[in-house]
Amino acid sequence: MAETITEQDHRALLRLHDVQKRYGGVRALRGVDFEVHAGEVHALVGENGAGKSTLIKIVSGAEVADEGSVEVDGAPLGGGSTQAAMEAGIATVYQEPHLFGELTVAENVFLGRELLAGGRVDWATQRGRVGELLEQIGLDRAIGDVRVADLPVAEQQLVSIAKAFAHSAKVLILDEPSAILTDREIEVLFGVVRSLRAAGMGIIYISHRLDELAQISDRVTVMRDGEVVATRPTRSLSVRQVAELMVGHELRADTADRVVPTGDPVLDVAGLGRSGAFEALDLQVRPAEVVALYGLVGSGTDAIARALYGIEPADSGAVRVDGRAVRLHTARDAAAAGIAMLPGNRKQQGVFADKSIAFNISSAHLRYLAKFGFWFDRARERSLAQGFLTRIAIKAPGPDTAVGALSGGNQQKVVLARQLVRAPRVLVLEEPTQGVDVGAKEEIHRLVLELADGGSAVLVISTDLPEVLQLADRVLVVRRGAMVREFGRGASQAEVLAAAAGDNGDDPTSVAADAEGAPT
């Protein structure tokens, strides 16, 4: 692959020089230099928050760089307009397929850049072109005239790929396309990507699945904390090395002085599965134990959380709490079984933003807080909330402050406080510190450990690796809906990440030969 690139192909199609971007006080990009050559697939990797998305937004015209220059094929790109970027030759496939259900496949493919004859769309030419594209990616050409809403989801995703190939772009950006595709669809995708590379296009391939990189990419750029830490030929790196570059200096987990929990499991999950999401999940959490489920975006950990919450029930397997079999078909079932939860999407699922802190904390315990079982005790609600303000350092003027006025970290503390009113038997936390600043993060971690020390079984579901290692007594790694490895305390970030990203020695698709690969 990379060997066939000749000198003249090394023309840089995209060149970023010293690009800086700030969001408020956060420096998302700190002087990034990045180049994509004609006829190469350039992988871009990094942990969440490393700056990949910001980089892509700037290149695709959705954002403007504060400083630095972006050149496409030698010409400077005036940022801030997706249309200008498209005209300059940048095509982007976003992670979520942005398709319009009411429009046909052909219309979606050409949306915003219709082939016109006069003011009117040139339907005949468009249809012919779409037919070719669809055949190229292994779809029936007749679906060009079908409304996207009438297609199965898998085909919709292929359509979004066809969309990016429809226009004669110089640079194609694929933002985690494989996160939503099945293996077979990925093969189709790779086939098309290779033919585009052969045609001289420059392709930026963003992925969390490090095992894919060797299959498809020529070079890899690793980002961390808004900076490019390395750009290397893919052949020269193993999955393990890429993971180490992503993580940077090895942060040792704070093993503290936690005793190894014993006793019968409080939460006992056996063979749990939901078709299409995850399968045959076995896990036990003992009293006072913190277990983490770690997986990359798209691995299925979020679906496991929703199954335990009863929001999207599992369709096979069994869950026992304290030895009793429980049925988790609704969120109420989960609560009745003693499973308390901290949902991942705080804005949508966690808080009543325009209500007071006191209301938010008491809302799950109205009966518990009521006198004689019906008369709601406002004074008790307030004093309860006041207690939490000091106990877990929620920074707010008082219990009557609206939660929406608090910072993300403090909002999360309020949601957590709701679970602490009565110590739950099982606490399931999903991305407990997402979008939370460092200080609040530490306090939340302290709280979680405190809660576990009180005898609750805690299951943390997170894509934040340092957090997982910090909190968990055991880390269970999930990949493509299945549990692949288990680590105890003291595991290194790189080995956990490598396991999650698909580094198992016998897998023919893994990057190079990795001698230290996963012993299973």
Next chain:
Amino acid sequence: MTATTGQVDQAPPVTRRRPRVRAIEGQEVALIGVTGLLWLVLSLATDTFLTSGNLQNILFTVAPIALIGIGMTAVIVTAGIDVSVGSQAAVVMVVIALLVRDAGFAFLPALAVAVVSGLVLGALNGLLVAYGGIHPIIVTFGTLNIYRFVALQIFGSEQVAGVPGAFAPIGGGAEGRVFGVPVAWWLTLVLAAGMWCYMRFWATGRHLYAVGGDAFAARLAGVRVRRRQISAYVLTGACVGLAACVLIGSGGLVQQNVGAGLELRVIAAVVIGGTSIIGGRGTVLGTLLGALLVGTVTSAVTLLSWPTELTQLFIGGFILVAVGVDLLRERRRSAR
């Protein structure tokens, strides 16, 4: 399913029934059926329904609702809504009534002024929606009150009689008919046909659906979202201008409360016509049929000498059925 064996080199294309996009949608067929059935029943049940006078009356009274509905369909397809059309109509009617009475404007100049003033009012709504970042229902609820104030301010406490005469060419009388069909209705048909083609075949017309489906994604795809939003409100304003002329031509007086409640009848027609209130789906043909159904029911209740409030009950029922059908269809789709 056609199972092909031995084909190994290429991924076999999945063969399945392919629902293609049809010129007439399910909901439109259903509306034609329901309306047709009503016409049949009413023709048999009364001697008065199937008379040219009554049919002309139905068409004429439906015309302003259908006219504004043409623009409103575009607005609702972009996930917007315009509840100020009644007040817009009031402003336009007051302005042209005074121009005709006091400045002696003839029909065509008055019509032109009506359309232009409608355009202006619609443009204001469109700009506020596109650049203000405020929800369309709030924006137009605000302008509903402001436009009503403007109308009253221009008008004072007067009422104007005698204006309808100038608008006879588009009015409800014999003068306002060509081949026995009200001119207002011809106008509606021509505009609706044009709009139907625009929303179906023109690039910018298709973009209206993209804007209503997901404005952010549409922007990423290079659709000029704000321009499309503004164009929909401007078009609605222009339609209101035409409808205002028809309403004046319908005889009677121009007085303070003209156009009150018009927005609800228009939105009812659009929703019954199958346009999704959350945007991204809908057709002008559906709106036309929805307006016709509403007009038929109104006429039927009168002809059968039922209490007029029953009209409200029927229209309410149609709205709920239309939205219910829409919901079922969505569920069936997402279940696949």
